[in-house]
Structure formats: structure tokens, C-alpha cells
Amino acid sequence: MSELNLAKQQDLTKSVLKNLSPLRFITCGSVDDGKSTLIGRLLWDTKAVKEDQEERLRKDSRKQKDGLNLPEFALLLDGLQAEREQGITIDVAYRYFSTPKRTFIVADTPGHEQYTRNMATGASSAQLAILLLDARVGILEQTKRHAMIASMMGIKQFILAVNKIDLANYDRQIFETIETEFSEFALSLGITDIISIPMCALKGENVVNKDLDHMAWYEGPTLLEVLERATIRSKQTVGFRMPVQRVCRPNESFRGYQGTVSGGAVKPGDSVVVLPSGIKANVTNIITFDLVRNAAVAGDAITLELDRNVDIARGDMISSIDARPLVGHNFSANIICLVKSGIVANKRYWLKSSSKLQRVVVELISVIDLKSGQYDACDSFELNNIGKVKLRFEEIANFDIYDENPDTGSFILIDPDSNNTIAGGMISAKIEQVTNIDNSTDEEIIVFSMSLVEAKKLQQLEGFKAISDKVQQTQTTKGKLRDLLSDID
Amino acid sequence: MSEIENHQKPPLEPHLKELENEAIFIFREVAAEFENPVMLYSVGKDSSVLLHLARKAFYPEKIPFPLLHINTGWKFSQMIEFRDELIKRYELELISFTNPRGANENVTPFTHGSALYTDIMKTQALRMALDDGQYDAAFGGARRDEEASRAKERIYSFRTPDHRWDPRNQRPELWSIYNGMIRKGESVRAFPLSNWTESDVWQYIKAENIPIVPLYFAKKRPVIERDGMLILAEDERLELAPNEQIKQMDIRFRTLGCFPLSGAIKSSARNINEIIKEIEVATVSERVGRAIDRDQAGSMEMKKREGYF
Numbered sequence: 031m032s033e034l035n036l037a038k039q040q041d042l043t044k045s046v047l048k049n050l051s052p053l054r055f056i057t058c059g060s061v062d063d064g065k066s067t068l069i070g071r072l073l074w075d076t077k078a079v080k081e082d083q084e085e086r087l088r089k090d091s092r093k094q095k096d097g098l099n100l101p102e103f104a105l106l107l108d109g110l111q112a113e114r115e116q117g118i119t120i121d122v123a124y125r126y127f128s129t130p131k132r133t134f135i136v137a138d139t140p141g142h143e144q145y146t147r148n149m150a151t152g153a154s155s156a157q158l159a160i161l162l163l164d165a166r167v168g169i170l171e172q173t174k175r176h177a178m179i180a181s182m183m184g185i186k187q188f189i190l191a192v193n194k195i196d197l198a199n200y201d202r203q204i205f206e207t208i209e210t211e212f213s214e215f216a217l218s219l220g221i222t223d224i225i226s227i228p229m230c231a232l233k234g235e236n237v238v239n240k241d242l243d244h245m246a247w248y249e250g251p252t253l254l255e256v257l258e259r260a261t262i263r264s265k266q267t268v269g270f271r272m273p274v275q276r277v278c279r280p281n282e283s284f285r286g287y288q289g290t291v292s293g294g295a296v297k298p299g300d301s302v303v304v305l306p307s308g309i310k311a312n313v314t315n316i317i318t319f320d321l322v323r324n325a326a327v328a329g330d331a332i333t334l335e336l337d338r339n340v341d342i343a344r345g346d347m348i349s350s351i352d353a354r355p356l357v358g359h360n361f362s363a364n365i366i367c368l369v370k371s372g373i374v375a376n377k378r379y380w381l382k383s384s385s386k387l388q389r390v391v392v393e394l395i396s397v398i399d400l401k402s403g404q405y406d407a408c409d410s411f412e413l414n415n416i417g418k419v420k421l422r423f424e425e426i427a428n429f430d431i432y433d434e435n436p437d438t439g440s441f442i443l444i445d446p447d448s449n450n451t452i453a454g455g456m457i458s459a460k461i462e463q464v465t466n467i468d469n470s471t472d473e474e475i476i477v478f479s480m481s482l483v484e485a486k487k488l489q490q491l492e493g494f495k496a497i498s499d500k501v502q503q504t505q506t507t508k509g510k511l512r513d514l515l516s517d518i519d
Numbered sequence: 520m521s522e523i524e525n526h527q528k529p530p531l532e533p534h535l536k537e538l539e540n541e542a543i544f545i546f547r548e549v550a551a552e553f554e555n556p557v558m559l560y561s562v563g564k565d566s567s568v569l570l571h572l573a574r575k576a577f578y579p580e581k582i583p584f585p586l587l588h589i590n591t592g593w594k595f596s597q598m599i600e601f602r603d604e605l606i607k608r609y610e611l612e613l614i615s616f617t618n619p620r621g622a623n624e625n626v627t628p629f630t631h632g633s634a635l636y637t638d639i640m641k642t643q644a645l646r647m648a649l650d651d652g653q654y655d656a657a658f659g660g661a662r663r664d665e666e667a668s669r670a671k672e673r674i675y676s677f678r679t680p681d682h683r684w685d686p687r688n689q690r691p692e693l694w695s696i697y698n699g700m701i702r703k704g705e706s707v708r709a710f711p712l713s714n715w716t717e718s719d720v721w722q723y724i725k726a727e728n729i730p731i732v733p734l735y736f737a738k739k740r741p742v743i744e745r746d747g748m749l750i751l752a753e754d755e756r757l758e759l760a761p762n763e764q765i766k767q768m769d770i771r772f773r774t775l776g777c778f779p780l781s782g783a784i785k786s787s788a789r790n791i792n793e794i795i796k797e798i799e800v801a802t803v804s805e806r807v808g809r810a811i812d813r814d815q816a817g818s819m820e821m822k823k824r825e826g827y828f
Binding site: 150 | 528533538539540544551574575576580581689691692695696700719
């Protein structure tokens with residue numbers, strides 16, 4: 031038996047129950063930083079590449095430029111013919127690999143600026159982002175842009191992969207300069223969880239295996255070690271939410287509501303409220319194919335039975351009574367434009383969120399200049415633009431703020447003319463009353479409620495600072511807020 | 520709640536539970552959003568998992584759509600037996616469709632070559648069956664880890680009225696919010712197993728005790744060697760070339776399709792634990808036994824654009 035097979039046998043004996051949820055992550059970087067090579071290397075060193083794939087890979091590989099006698103890893107990933115021909119990645123590719131400790135789903139996203147939308151797609155379901163850069167080149171605008179998009183999409187954990195360190199003579203000074211510069215930038219975005227790793231993806235140094243020959247000075251973890259211990263944000267600390275996907279009526283005597291718990295937990299006996307109707311009921315049973323359960327938590331696909339017959343349809347939200355989502359006609363949101371035709375101000379679109387389709391009119395507020403990070407007022411949104419909008423619903427809507435619950439705070443916009451998905455969005459606040467703040471008189475009170483995180487961001491804006499003397503700011507709980515608001519007409 | 524059966528088992532590992540939850544969500548979403556869905560059922564292991572998840576998704580209701588089997592007429596006889604027994608046991612609605620051109624023009628994998636045969640009896644047959652039923656959504660068991668072009672397939676994969684897939688122009692898919700808006704004649708293929716790997720499928724079959732066709736388990740069976748593949752020699756329609764001899768060998772199948780095009784592997788894995796062990800140390804990918812993938816580079820992408828699953 032060859033050594034390779036022996037090694038695999040040993041891996042198997044180590045194989046223990048994978049007690050961690052799979053980690054979904056994205057890789058981003060500029061065109062030639064070697065993203066595909068990095069993922070290829072991860073697949074290779076975790077033995078996810080099979081012999082026939084290797085054989086095809088070697089057949090397809092162009093000349094060997096490095097003398098390592100390895101196939102071109104990038105070809106593993108660039109699956110579509112057009113990509114193979116052009117030698118670039120043009121769409122999001124999902125790859126899977128596992129170690130004895132964990133399984134991984136990686137979205138390989140393109141580096142070209144015009145494909146920002148694909149990066150946002152990959153980032154939407156990821157819990158961690160690897161930002162790749164070339165040690166010889168250092169931090170580019172693109173690196174910052176990707177960090178900004180990933181952070182906006184709710185990613186909290188970052189790995190700065192300082193690649194091609196071999197071509198920078200394994201110079202510790204170079205690595206540390208990049209590390210410091212990036213940390214300072216990241217802090218300005220509110221990113222605090224960053225691990226920087228010097229590596230050479232092509233040779234596999236500090237990816238899966240530690241490099242002690244050239245980088246003995248680096249005492250931190252390898253890339254795979256960081257991935258294996260990355261945390262996944264718990265959705266169980268927020269209020270109970272279950273968007274109703276369908277009503278299950280197998281016979282006259284049974285009526286159940288099917289959906290996936292998208293926040294908090296529920297158990298039989300809990301009182302719940304149905305939105306938007308506001309009707310209350312008690313949970314009698316949590317039914318799954320396997321057994322009648324005594325509790326369900328975020329992520330579980332279940333069927334709920336309630337103690338009374340109430341009018342509930344697809345798109346309704348079943349929520350805990352004491353921690354409800356925000357309910358209203360007007361919300362503000364961050365969105366990213368995904369189509370060439372752009373987003374047209376004041377056009378009626380479809381908005382889909384949590385299994386619910388609604389009509390919405392989008393008011394464009396500002397678009398971010400990805401170079402400076404500043405928001406500029408705008409009257410149109412083009413492909414790959416990211417910015418702030420106001421959503422005006424025709425019927426009452428309910429959301430959570432994206433930072434608090436991404437499942438119930440995210441949405442897509444669909445163009446009724448093309449049926450295409452034209453934007454992805456994240457709710458940032460509910461707008462209590464719609465008035466132009468500059469024209470408000472002394473008698474008028476405008477109330478904004480938003481999460482603490484959002485409020486902090488707002489306070490940093492120049493525009494806000496200019497009018498801050500007119501603003502009374504109060505920090506409160508949702509329950510107290512309701513009492514407070516009930517006193518206002 | 521006497522009508523609720525008790526299927527109690529030890530809890531699933533977290534990564535399998537997450538995959539299961541995601542698949543159930545997709546099933547419910549499609550069933551609620553489309554008027555006339557159908558589930559493509561190929562009788563293979565992925566289809567078995569898909570069927571199991573569909574039963575779970577709608578329970579205590581029965582699966583609210585029919586199953587569609589594209590039968591080329593050249594499937595392993597064990598697959599058809601297994602299919603019919605399962606349909607009876609779970610009281611499912613099955614539509615079996617065979618392209619009439621097969622009989623009319625005597626299209627066989629031997630006479631027409633694997634590429635043309637597959638196009639007529641699988642791709643065209645599927646399009647005819649979908650048109651016949653006027654289905655606006657079709658569930659499939661495809662996984663992104665199977666093949667390079669599938670790695671970019673969306674969960675809701677949009678198809679034009681003539682069933683074409685345009686890989687360069689796919690709808691963006693963010694979070695788990697799927698866009699099911701289509702015009703009349705257009706359709707969506709939905710893939711609940713997108714994020715599963717072959718290893719996940721086997722571990723799930725084991726954990727959930729899902730029945731599968733016995734050909735997946737190793738046994739002494741009669742085979743011939745042809746074009747570097749081991750072909751099962753049980754069907755009388757298999758004509759032997761003068762130099763071909765039937766041998767008895769311990770074999771099993773990693774994927775099942777039409778018997779003349781499905782290569783067996785030498786194996787002694789007689790039960791699910793042995794299969795899982797075998798896969799963990801396997802050094803070739805599962806599609807290596809599929810003749811149709813080897814026709815030319817990028818061959819799966821070309822077939823998919825034409826409407827193949």
C-alpha cells in the first residue's frame with residue numbers, strides 16, 4: 031500500500047463525530063492574488079481531489095512554471111467552459127471539503143470589479159471571509175472594497191491571507207506592515223476579528239501545513255486551523271420567529287403551519303403572535319417526521335400546531351409576543367444592485383423576504399463611493415452600486431434589523447417586468463414617520479428607532495452631526511419603546 | 520395525535536441536520552410557490568435521499584406532487600423492481616415516461632452511441648415529459664460537488680420555455696431567498712441537495728436507514744469488461760463480442776443509470792458501513808464510471824444547456 035493510502039487510513043481512524051456545524055466562507059481578492067489556487071490547495075491538501083479529477087487536471091494544465099510538478103489548481107474551480115478559455119472566474123462556484131473536525135462550504139467569488147454582485151452573493155450566506163492579497167503588492171482598493179462589502183453583508187470574522195510571501199523573501203517586516211495597515215482600516219469599518227497569516231498557496235505553506243523552514247518567525251495558526259475553530263453566530267438569543275411557508279392540511283382534523291425557525295426557540299405551551307394580523311395563540315405541538323418534539327430552535331424545519339383556528343397564510347410571521355419584529359410601512363435599508371438595468375427610483379417592485387412577496391416602492395437615498403467610503407446623494411442605482419434606500423410598502427410589513435437577525439432582516443428585489451432578481455437588501459431601521467427632516471418645524475416630532483449598532487453608525491455621519499443639536503437621543507428596550515411611542519400621536 | 524407515526528432515531532450530526540433543514544425548506548418553498556411541481560426520480564441513491572426528504576418536508580401530509588421517472592428502457596431490472604415496491608409502500612404517485620422514438624426507431628445505447636442515445640432517451644425524453652405535464656417546477660437530486668459545471672448551478676435554476684439553461688446569465692441567489700417568479704411556459708429546476716457531497720448522502724442514508732437499490736452493495740455478479748468499464752451481464756439484450764467473456768466478480772455500483780453505460784467497481788463493501796469506509800479512502804470520483812461524462816471536455820455543461828438534468 032502506498033504512503034498516501036496509509037495516510038488516508040490513519041485519517042479515517044481519527045475520524046470522530048463532527049460536532050460543529052459546517053462553516054460557510056468566501057474567498058475574495060484581486061484578480062491575480064491566487065484565490066483559485068488557494069482553494070485548489072485546500073482541496074488538494076485535505077484530499078478532496080480524486081485521481082480521475084487529478085488526471086483530467088494534469089491533462090488540462092498548461093506548462094508547469096514552478097517546477098513543483100503540481101497541476102494548475104485553478105482549473106479545479108473554473109468549471110465553465112468560458113472560464114477555462116478566458117482563464118478567469120466569472121461566477122460564484124461552491125466547493126466542499128472536510129477534515130476530521132468539520133465540513134466546509136466555500137464560495138469562490140470573482141475578483142473583477144464588475145463582478146462585485148457575485149461577491150455579495152457569496153458573502154450573503156458566509157460566516158467568514160478570507161481576504162487574499164499579494165505580499166509584494168500589499169493592500170489594494172479592491173481589498174478594502176471587498177472588506178467593506180463583506181462587513182456590510184454581516185460577516186464578522188476575517189482572515190487576511192498575505193499570499194506569495196515566498197516572492198517577498200518570507201520577509202517578516204513586509205507581513206507585519208500589511209497586517210498593521212489592514213487592522214487600522216478594518217477598525218474603521220468596525221471589524222475587530224481579523225487574523226493575518228503569511229502564506230504561499232502554491233507551495234502550500236501555512237495553508238493546511240505549517241511552514242517551519244522559511245517562516246519560523248510566524249507563531250500563529252495555519253489557515254485551516256482558523257477555519258476549523260471559527261465560530262458560527264447563534265440565532266437563538268433573539269426573539270422567536272417562524273415565517274409560515276405553507277399550511278399543512280392532510281385531513282379535516284389537522285391544521286399545521288410549516289416553516290423554518292429563523293430566530294429564537296419555541297416549545298409547546300408558548301404564547302405566540304401572528305403578524306401582521308396581531309392575533310395571539312398558544313403552541314400545542316411541534317411536529318416533525320421523526321417525532322413530536324418538546325422544543326425547536328433556530329434552523330429547525332418544523333410544523334407548528336396552535337390551540338385555536340386562526341387565519342394564517344403563507345407569508346405570515348409567527349413571533350414571540352415579548353420580542354416582536356418591527357412592524358410598519360416604511361423601512362430604511364442598505365442594498366446592492368445586481369443588474370445592468372439598475373434600480374429605478376419610485377418604481378413598484380416585488381420584494382421577497384422570509385417567504386413573503388410584497389409590493390414596494392424604492393426611494394433612492396445615497397450611494398457609497400467604494401474608493402472613499404463616503405455616501406453621496408443619488409437619483410439612480412447602477413450595477414454593483416451599494417447604497418441606502420427607503421422602502422415604502424403598500425401593506426404593512428415586518429422585519430428585524432439585519433444586524434440582529436439576518437434571516438428576517440434580508441430581502442431581494444424582483445423586477446416585475448423581467449422577473450429577474452435586481453437587488454439584495456438588508457434592513458437597517460424602521461422609519462416611524464415620513465417627513466423630510468430638513469423641512470420639519472419645531473412642533474413636529476420625527477421618531478426613528480434603530481438598533482444600537484445602527485445608531486452608532488448614524489451618529490458618525492457628517493450630515494447627522496450637523497443637525498445633532500435638534501435630535502434627542504434615547505437608548506431603550508423594545509418594550510419600553512412601545513410605551514414611549516403610544517404617548518405620541 | 521394517534522395518526523402521527525413515531526420514527527424516532529438518534530439525533531443527526533449537526534452538519535447533516537443543517538443539510539436536511541435546508542432541503543426541507545426548499546421543498547416547502549417550491550411546493551408553495553409553484554402551481555404544478557414534479558419531482559424527478561431516477562431510483563438512484565440521491566433520488567432515494569430526495570424522496571425521503573420530501574416525505575419529511577410535508578409530513579403529516581403526503582407528498583403533494585407526483586414523481587417523474589424518465590425510463591430509457593435500459594435501466595437495471597433491479598431498479599425497476601425497487602421503484603415499484605417503494606411506490607406501493609409509500610403510496611406515491613409515479614409517472615414513468617419513455618420516449619416513443621426509442622421503440623419506433625430502435626434507439627439503443629449499442630446502435631446509436633452513448634451521446635446520441637442519451638440525448639434522445641434522456642434529454643429529449645425529459646423535455647417531452649415536462650411539456651406533457653406542463654410542470655412549472657421540477658425537483659432534481661443534482662449536487663454541486665458532482666461535476667465542475669454543476670458547482671455554479673443555483674438552487675432555483677431558471678429554464679426557458681424550451682428548457683434551456685444559460686449558465687452565463689443566471690439569476691443572483693442571495694441568502695436563502697429564492698426567486699420563483701416566472702412567465703407561462705418557463706420553469707424552474709429546484710435542487711434541494713445542492714450542498715450535499717457524496718459522503719453526506721451515504722452518511723444520511725445510514726443515519727436515516729433509507730432503502731436503496733441492492734446494486735449499491737457488493738456481491739458476486741456476472742460482468743464483462745468493455746472499453747475499460749465493468750458492465751453487468753444479466754440482461755439478455757447485452758450482446759457479447761467474440762473476445763468478451765462473462766466473469767463472476769465481487770462488484771457494486773457507485774452510481775446507477777442505464778446498465779450498458781454504468782460501470783461497476785470491484786468492491787467488497789457489502790453493507791453501508793463498508794461503503795462509507797470505501798468512499799472515504801476512494802481515490803477516484805463517483806462519476807468516473809459514467810460513460811456520458813467522458814465524451815469530451817465540458818461535456819456535462821453542454822448536455823445541461825440542452826436541458827439534461
